[in-house]
Amino acid sequence: xxxxxxxxxxxxxxxxxxxxxxxxxxxxxxxxxxxxxxxxxxxxxxxxxxxxxxxxxxxxxxxxxxxxxxxxxxxxxxxxxxxxxxxxxxxxxxxxxxxxxxxxxxxxxxxxxxxx
Amino acid sequence: xxxxxxxxxxxxxxxxxxxxxxxxxxxxxxxxxxxxxxxxxxxxxxxxxxxxxxxxxxxxxxxxxxxxxxxxxxxxxxxxxxxxxxxxxxxxxxxxxxxxxxxxxxxxxxxxxx
Numbered sequence: 001x002x003x004x005x006x007x008x009x010x011x012x013x014x015x016x017x018x019x020x021x022x023x024x025x026x027x028x029x030x031x032x033x034x035x036x037x038x039x040x041x042x043x044x045x046x047x048x049x050x051x052x053x054x055x056x057x058x059x060x061x062x063x064x065x066x067x068x069x070x071x072x073x074x075x076x077x078x079x080x081x082x083x084x085x086x087x088x089x090x091x092x093x094x095x096x097x098x099x100x101x102x103x104x105x106x107x108x109x110x111x112x113x114x115x116x
Numbered sequence: 117x118x119x120x121x122x123x124x125x126x127x128x129x130x131x132x133x134x135x136x137x138x139x140x141x142x143x144x145x146x147x148x149x150x151x152x153x154x155x156x157x158x159x160x161x162x163x164x165x166x167x168x169x170x171x172x173x174x175x176x177x178x179x180x181x182x183x184x185x186x187x188x189x190x191x192x193x194x195x196x197x198x199x200x201x202x203x204x205x206x207x208x209x210x211x212x213x214x215x216x217x218x219x220x221x222x223x224x225x226x227x228x229x230x
Contacts, residue, residue: 035218044120045159045206045221091158101147101166101213106158 006107021077023092033095040088087114120222139190139207147213148190151206166213197229
């Protein structure tokens with residue numbers, strides 16, 4: 001069964017510093033997609049970054065980048081130059097194909113606090 | 117328009133009430149999803165509609181009844197709910213059920229069952 005684990009329930013980072021959020025997953029598939037979603041307090045969930053498993057190159061979106069280690073089944077998110085607006089719940093997600101459609105398996109989330 | 121809208125934002129209902137949640141998107145997406153999210157927990161998938169047909173039901177109790185009247189609209193009908201059903205209900209959509217594309221989430225309806 002596919003599972004996604006986020007071992008850090010809460011993290012803090014000083015404004016302008018760098019923080020890394022961890023995510024590990026379990027799968028027997030060879031081709032799949034991984035995502036990081038951000039859910040700010042009382043606001044809707046938005047996609048931060050995604051990674052295709054067949055791509056060796058790590059995805060990057062501005063201040064956000066991932067460290068994708070396929071063999072270790074690890075998918076961590078690095079946030080550089082942290083800003084107050086980065087404070088949110090971050091969910092790692094794995095997408096599986098079942099019953100003719102895709103569905104997401106979410107990790108338990110990491111709450112990120114950004115300190116001024 | 118890259119937005120998923122949900123109404124109402126908040127809903128309080130008694131255990132004998134019947135109410136409905138509404139979700140709308142005008143991005144031409146053909147897959148729509150209902151999730152339930154308890155506080156400080158990840159979203160839990162409830163239903164998936166693919167081309168207006170129910171493709172996944174994650175063993176959700178029958179007091180929750182989904183409906184997809186057309187490709188832009190998704191409803192969740194609620195009847196005889198329990199207090200433990202109180203949660204944030206999220207709707208999401210994606211371009212195609214079998215595509216690579218991400219899911220876009222709505223802001224949610226915060227439901228309280230008394």
